[in-house]
Amino acid sequence: MTNPDREQAVLDAVQKDLFIGGSWRPAESGKTFPVEDPATGKALCEVADAGVDDGLAALAAADAVQPSFAAMAPRERGEILRRSFEMIMDRIDDLSLLMTLEMGKPIAESTAEITYAAEFFRWFAEEAVRIGGDYATAPNGASRFMVMRQPVGVSAFITPWNFPLAMGTRKIGPAVAAGCASVIKPASETPLSMLALGGILQEAGLPDGALNIITTSNSGGVMEPVIRDGRTRKLSFTGSTPIGKILLQQASDNVLRTSMELGGNAAFIVFDDADLDAALEGAMIAKMRNMGEACTAANRFLVHSSVAGEFAERLAERMGALKVGRGTEDGVQVGPLINAKGRDKVAELVADAVERGAKVLVGGKPQDGPGYFYQPTVLADVPRDARLQREEIFGPVAPIITFEDEEDALAMANGTEFGLVNYQYTQDVNRALRVAARLESGMVGLNTGLVSNPAAPFGGVKQSGIGREGGKVGIEEFLEIKYVAIGLAT
Incomplete structure (x- = not known):
């Protein structure tokens, strides 16, 4: 400190x-x-x-x-x-x-x-x-x-x-x-x-x-x-x-x-054959870097229905254990959002998802006290018509949406005007290459939650x-x- x-x-x-x-x-x-x-x-x-x-x-x-x-x-x-x-x-x-x-x-x-x-x-x-x-x-x-x-x-x-x-x-x-x-x-x-x-x-x-x-x-x-x-x-x-x-x-x-x-609207796709330990580690990096205030942040977690329950439960446990506070304090892992407007936008998008049927597994509201803090949040059963499916959250919120097959996941991932980055976790090399080729984004994180590197070209397609x-x-x-x-x- x-x-x-x-x-x-x-x-x-x-x-x-x-x-x-x-x-x-x-x-x-x-x-x-x-x-x-x-x-x-x-x-x-x-x-x-x-x-x-x-x-x-x-x-x-x-x-x-x-x-x-x-x-x-x-x-x-x-x-x-x-x-x-x-x-x-x-x-x-x-x-x-x-x-x-x-x-x-x-x-x-x-x-x-x-x-x-x-x-x-x-x-x-x-x-x-x-x-x-x-x-x-x-x-x-x-x-x-x-x-x-x-x-x-x-x-x-x-x-x-x-x-x-x-x-x-x-x-x-x-x-x-x-x-x-x-x-x-x-x-x-x-x-x-x-x-x-x-x-x-x-x-x-x-x-x-x-x-x-x-x-x-x-x-x-x-x-x-x-x-x-x-x-x-x-x-x-x-x-x-x-x-x-x-x-x-x-x-x-x-x-x-x-x-x-x-802007971005990154999808983080977890297939049924994914290494869940690795996917959770990548999810924490892709979601919580910079408190979620990053254009590369995972905005939508698309998880196969067969593993969605376990993934959501384990992600909520990890998000709930994060220490929130002023960034100068020892052990703090999540700082404030940049201003009241940013915090209020996060709260608005979470409220919209909950009104449409999403379940709050952890967090779900601003943190008490001075400053612009918002609790690390995991939402399950997020409906496909929720606003946070289309809008950047720019905060510590992980919405989980289930899918049934590869085509369904790709349709959701690509169903946005943005195309900066997407992430996918799978152990099938053929699927990995096939999906990477079809994702409409300038960057793809394959079994990693971090794509930024000064030695690599950074940028997007479409309106990104x-x-x-x-x-x-x-x-x-x-x-x-x-x-x-x-x-x-x-």
Whole structure:
């Protein structure tokens, strides 16, 4: 358990101003907004509240440095990322506490996220020197083809509150590796982790203006002019599908390159031949990572009727044993949800399912006391018309729906406009490959509850997004292809 003095020291060490052109400065208006501790509902501190002029100043700083940053040697850009990786890992204890204070997740989960976030910098530090091209002879032999890959240009990033550091490094890493200057707008609920990262990158030698950080309580109002400005050439967003659609409309003005990691509605399928011990372990990871506040979280547990009773009973036992509390306290496994709105949405979806006939096996209501806590919950016999079949829960609720055969499971899993990730547990290799091929999602967890890995491509299909982050393809999102036709003298 941390003490108040250490918490205050960690908060005091973070810059609270805007980071523009390599300088920390207040918002032009002088305004600030509070950052709240979701475990108590009390303000932790105040940060600069950027306006439209601040956003455009950040864009101008990125645009000014873009030519020289693109021309920087790939090895130099890679070394900046490598040094940043090492500095993040050296400061992981303070960064973990900072994240827990602003976001609420237990310290152990914050530490895991920071490790994951840092790995994006290590991965793209290595990819920076592997940007390739091509040279070939035309089929008729009369000319030559040369293909170059060049930075797409100034990029705008908008990141969510649920993974305050990893969603930033997943965008900043490939942008730096490719030579793209950027403007990033972290979520107003959790700006502190990104501000701390800005300080680390500055220390690591990132050129002034290559990363600019705008904190604001008016995300749409500040970022829309940045997106619509012709100097911006790339937009990357992680968040809800409705907001993603609005941003795509704004990006269409100048035909921006876009990467969209949007909502999910993951099915966690447990077949009759599954190893239930492994499935339960995977279920806890897929459901309870980040208190269920993850786009990759298992949203619907589709369990074969022959094992549904045992699975539900054992899952309820494990969920009911979890310790709920402030993430800084010893032994806490489940922190608060991000705010009252998020907690109330979870309660609303659970109430809808219960009214339609679902049975509460454990939990089922908000936790008493200050903060935005909701009890870990397992619902059995959930009807197929319940709202939580269609809507993201974004909380610690596991609804169990039974199925009878493979076709039934696939129909339910695919019967959504979302397609980010699905999970399946089976010991039949033929079924495993067959179902993986037919699941309509960008990612599949086969006998695992964790799919995220910096070395693998992350992203979805349908209304879950466009493009991929991470892996070898992650840097391609920040590179334009230029073809040069070479005529040969005769």
